[in-house]
Amino acid sequence: xxxxxxxxxxxxxxxxxxxxxxxxxxxxxxxxxxxxxxxxxxxxxxxxxxxxxxxxxxxxxxxxxxxxxxxxxxxxxxxxxxxxxxxxxxxxxxxxxxxxxxxxxxxxxxxxxxxxxxxxxxxxxxxxxxxxxxxxxxxxxxxxxxxxxxxxxxxxxxxxxxxxxxxxxxxxxxxxxxxxxxxxxxxxxxxxxxxxxxxxxxxxxxxxxxxxxxxxxxxxxxxxxxxxxxxxxxxxxxxxxxxxxxxxxxxxxxxxxxxxxxxxxxxxxxxxxxxxxxxxxxxxxxxxxxxxxxxxxxxxxxxxxxxxxxxxxxxxxxxxxxxxxxxxxxxxxxxxxxxxxxxxxxxxxxxxxxxxxxxxxxxxxxxxxxxxxxxxxxxxxx
Numbered sequence: 001x002x003x004x005x006x007x008x009x010x011x012x013x014x015x016x017x018x019x020x021x022x023x024x025x026x027x028x029x030x031x032x033x034x035x036x037x038x039x040x041x042x043x044x045x046x047x048x049x050x051x052x053x054x055x056x057x058x059x060x061x062x063x064x065x066x067x068x069x070x071x072x073x074x075x076x077x078x079x080x081x082x083x084x085x086x087x088x089x090x091x092x093x094x095x096x097x098x099x100x101x102x103x104x105x106x107x108x109x110x111x112x113x114x115x116x117x118x119x120x121x122x123x124x125x126x127x128x129x130x131x132x133x134x135x136x137x138x139x140x141x142x143x144x145x146x147x148x149x150x151x152x153x154x155x156x157x158x159x160x161x162x163x164x165x166x167x168x169x170x171x172x173x174x175x176x177x178x179x180x181x182x183x184x185x186x187x188x189x190x191x192x193x194x195x196x197x198x199x200x201x202x203x204x205x206x207x208x209x210x211x212x213x214x215x216x217x218x219x220x221x222x223x224x225x226x227x228x229x230x231x232x233x234x235x236x237x238x239x240x241x242x243x244x245x246x247x248x249x250x251x252x253x254x255x256x257x258x259x260x261x262x263x264x265x266x267x268x269x270x271x272x273x274x275x276x277x278x279x280x281x282x283x284x285x286x287x288x289x290x291x292x293x294x295x296x297x298x299x300x301x302x303x304x305x306x307x308x309x310x311x312x313x314x315x316x317x318x319x320x321x322x323x324x325x326x327x328x329x330x331x332x333x334x335x336x337x338x339x340x341x342x343x344x345x346x347x348x349x350x351x352x353x354x355x356x357x358x359x360x361x362x363x364x365x366x367x368x369x370x371x372x373x374x375x376x377x378x379x380x381x382x
Contacts, residue, residue, distance in 0.1 A: 007300040008317075013311075015066075020355060037181055065219060154214055155217055167218070219289075242289075249287035253283045261275075
């Protein structure tokens with residue numbers, strides 16, 4: 001394993017572990033929050049469910065940011081191996097198509113399967129509005145894997161550009177997200193929903209549109225270039241970048257207006273930190289990506305045992321797609337078979353821990369299997 005990237009793999013593994021908390025809450029406790037730009041916005045009367053959701057907000061920004069970093073590192077390694085620019089872009093496009101196909105076959109059906117779980121008797125509070133809707137019924141979904149796949153295909157084009165342009169693309173995507181959402185509160189036609197404004201349009205629910213999340217992937221590509229060309233400085237300074245982003249997010253939230261998408265509904269700390277995720281506001285990006293980068297700086301300074309070959313952080317971090325699919329179906333099965341009624345949130349945490357124990361040997365096996373394949377094997381895409 002390249003020693004420079006162990007902490008990055010460890011951060012990815014930590015993100016996977018935190019993500020499983022959110023899905024255990026959804027399938028076992030039947031609690032899943034919503035933070036739509038013009039739709040449902042969960043309100044919280046106690047800290048426990050809010051903190052459960054808050055810590056998992058580190059996941060989506062980390063997913064897209066580290067995916068962008070991986071794209072740049074992949075391209076650099078293949079260029080060093082003699083691959084042409086066209087072959088690199090083609091490989092990345094195929095990877096994006098694979099992710100998109102897996103999303104439609106294995107992820108989207110969960111929208112309908114989840115409906116078989118008996119909901120909680122008492123649900124988290126939220127505003128009366130559903131996600132932005134054009135009046136159609138739901139047929140299918142473009143959720144996180146579909147978003148990752150589409151963004152990967154765009155990054156296959158960006159990888160040919162100079163690194164500084166990736167920061168420009170990232171900034172333009174953030175500006176578009178915070179400036180161009182429809183004043184009507186409707187998602188618009190399907191193409192616009194897939195590109196910018198999440199919601200229900202023409203029978204599709206889109207939660208991860210391309211432009212808002214491309215902001216993180218493009219920034220991740222530049223980060224990977226910085227880390228690859230200045231590994232010592234990047235390892236030492238990444239936490240400073242993270243702290244600066246958190247500071248910017250706090251200032252923009254306190255100032256209100258542009259960059260928030262929706263203001264706090266009251267003066268509580270919970271509402272101050274309860275930000276729009278669909279699509280991610282400027283505040284959401286800066287706060288949670290900033291914390292991700294602070295964690296990366298800490299992991300870079302942790303003892304080597306935290307980043308060893310057998311560390312759960314490394315094992316889960318090097319098998320992200322396998323972990324994602326395995327954990328989400330495992331937790332769904334537990335909810336369907338073992339928890340006919342919604343369980344307390346505390347029990348969801350117990351199931352989460354047991355699921356991680358069960359997933360570790362599975363992911364360790366798959367990691368050995370995948371890394372044993374040649375660099376151009378299709379198994380590497382998974």
